[in-house]
Amino acid sequence: MTDEDTHPGSGPSTPTDDPTIDADTIDAATIDGATAVGVAPRRRALSASRAADFKTCPLMYRFRAIDKIPEPPSVPAVRGTLVHAVLERLYSLPAAERTEAAAVASLPELWSTLVEQRPELDGMVSEAELDAWFGAAGALLHTYFGLEDPTRLEPQACELRVEVDLADGVPARGFIDRLDVSPTGLVRVVDYKTGRSPADSYAGDVLFQLKFYALMLYRLRGVVATRLRLVYLGDAQLLEYAPDEAGLLSFERGVVALWRAIEQASATGVFPARRGRLCDWCSFQSICPEFGGTPPPYPGLPEDGAAVTAPAPTDPAPTDPPATAAPLPSGAD
Numbered sequence: 001m002t003d004e005d006t007h008p009g010s011g012p013s014t015p016t017d018d019p020t021i022d023a024d025t026i027d028a029a030t031i032d033g034a035t036a037v038g039v040a041p042r043r044r045a046l047s048a049s050r051a052a053d054f055k056t057c058p059l060m061y062r063f064r065a066i067d068k069i070p071e072p073p074s075v076p077a078v079r080g081t082l083v084h085a086v087l088e089r090l091y092s093l094p095a096a097e098r099t100e101a102a103a104v105a106s107l108p109e110l111w112s113t114l115v116e117q118r119p120e121l122d123g124m125v126s127e128a129e130l131d132a133w134f135g136a137a138g139a140l141l142h143t144y145f146g147l148e149d150p151t152r153l154e155p156q157a158c159e160l161r162v163e164v165d166l167a168d169g170v171p172a173r174g175f176i177d178r179l180d181v182s183p184t185g186l187v188r189v190v191d192y193k194t195g196r197s198p199a200d201s202y203a204g205d206v207l208f209q210l211k212f213y214a215l216m217l218y219r220l221r222g223v224v225a226t227r228l229r230l231v232y233l234g235d236a237q238l239l240e241y242a243p244d245e246a247g248l249l250s251f252e253r254g255v256v257a258l259w260r261a262i263e264q265a266s267a268t269g270v271f272p273a274r275r276g277r278l279c280d281w282c283s284f285q286s287i288c289p290e291f292g293g294t295p296p297p298y299p300g301l302p303e304d305g306a307a308v309t310a311p312a313p314t315d316p317a318p319t320d321p322p323a324t325a326a327p328l329p330s331g332a333d
């Protein structure tokens, strides 16, 4: 998801995670013809990353999703994007050629491509630093090969772009790093993290993203993923979760309520700052009231967001958020 709802990775998520979690900047292919559905490309939609932003701090959401204030690229985030690109390339090779050597060998070319696509990265790594830069990315790839054997996997899709309407017409968008489908139809959603696995207290936040993808897949194909897998390359950990239909539907109610809260905040311009553990990683401190700053005037929604309205009076009361954006719905976690 780029954010607009970009590919995951555009912004900090948790302190334990690589801020760029999603190599969302790599606009990957739509695969197998069943992926993206007919949604206007510029329509506002909710991604897992921006949903997490709003849950964390509505003002941070506003700065990213509505004001679209540029943020400096972070080294871990960019490294994560590069590693995602390598893994995507790796799985495009015949199974027998998916070796660690092949992955490492693709680093320079994919780095050059990334810098061409994102001029702001030019100069981020000097010539003198390139060996160390590729070495650090290579170490993450080495860890990857200790966790999964790509020669034995045949993903149905990598960097799968998904756009779909959830319940009540809530538009959702995202990129799934990898989708595995067994010959018997079992589905596994896989997400790579180049940071370290979270402490237990953050597990709910981390699973939010995978549940979000599983929900989109459920609405797109009508199947419940058998397994959700997070692959942590920072500390060589796998985190897995088995969703069920009732759980996904409950999660969806929370996402719908969250979107209603975002709509309401967007209509009113009320996006409260919520100070928390992620403030240390936030690039907006200088314009945040919690840190003595003053936000720029609210620009309102862009043209394509003109259809956003306040929640309909018929929305179910239990999921309706209050007039201000806080507190947030509890179901979306």
Ligand code: SF4
Binding pocket: 057, 059, 060, 273, 274, 275, 276, 278, 279, 282, 283, 284, 285, 288, 289, 290, 291
């Ligand atoms: S510094 Fe903290 S409170 Fe302020 S916008 Fe960022 S996350 Fe929100």
